[in-house]
Amino acid sequence: MNYWLLKSEPNVYSFDKLKSEKKGIWDGVRNYQARNNLKAMKKGDLAFFYHSNIGKEIVGIVKIIKESYPDSTSDDLRWVVVEVEPFYTFKKPISLQQIKSDAILQNIGLIKQSRLSVMTIKPEEFDYILAFDN
DNA sequence: GCCAACGTTGGC
DNA sequence: GCCAACGTTGGC
Numbered sequence: 001m002n003y004w005l006l007k008s009e010p011n012v013y014s015f016d017k018l019k020s021e022k023k024g025i026w027d028g029v030r031n032y033q034a035r036n037n038l039k040a041m042k043k044g045d046l047a048f049f050y051h052s053n054i055g056k057e058i059v060g061i062v063k064i065i066k067e068s069y070p071d072s073t074s075d076d077l078r079w080v081v082v083e084v085e086p087f088y089t090f091k092k093p094i095s096l097q098q099i100k101s102d103a104i105l106q107n108i109g110l111i112k113q114s115r116l117s118v119m120t121i122k123p124e125e126f127d128y129i130l131a132f133d134n
Numbered sequence: 135g136c137c138a139a140c141g142t143t144g145g146c
Numbered sequence: 147g148c149c150a151a152c153g154t155t156g157g158c
Contacts (some may be wrong), residue, residue: 115140115155
């Protein structure tokens with residue numbers, strides 16, 4: 001079981017939209033490192049859903065329900081998608097500011113590699129962030 | 135709107 | 147294979 005973080009601009013594709021649609025295809029990734037992370041995802045893995053640009057906060061968790069397959073929004077076979085469904089909604093979203101100001105989370109990918117849209121989250125980071133919500 | 139931090143492209 | 151120029155992402 002691995003943990004991930006997926007970024008989306010909420011004005012393009014928000015967590016609320018995913019919830020209203022019950023499941024979603026994570027398409028449009030055009031970066032090798034992000035693509036490699038998509039390929040490494042297994043059914044049942046969990047991922048934080050982060051709103052970039054607007055909100056700048058982790059708003060929920062999604063579950064990977066279908067492993068990677070070619071992205072139909074590109075005719076280039078290098079790119080892939082996964083399918084996700086809503087798994088958990090944070091009672092109170094975790095802001096980037098909160099993550100940045102936490103000594104434990106200084107090495108999280110969200111801070112270290114701010115431009116990457118699909119990244120891994122260490123199990124201890126996942127548990128630690130989830131505990132904020134209780 | 136600006137800029138830092140990348141990633142990509144293309145000339146050599 | 148190097149590197150300059152350019153494009154993109156995302157925080158501020």
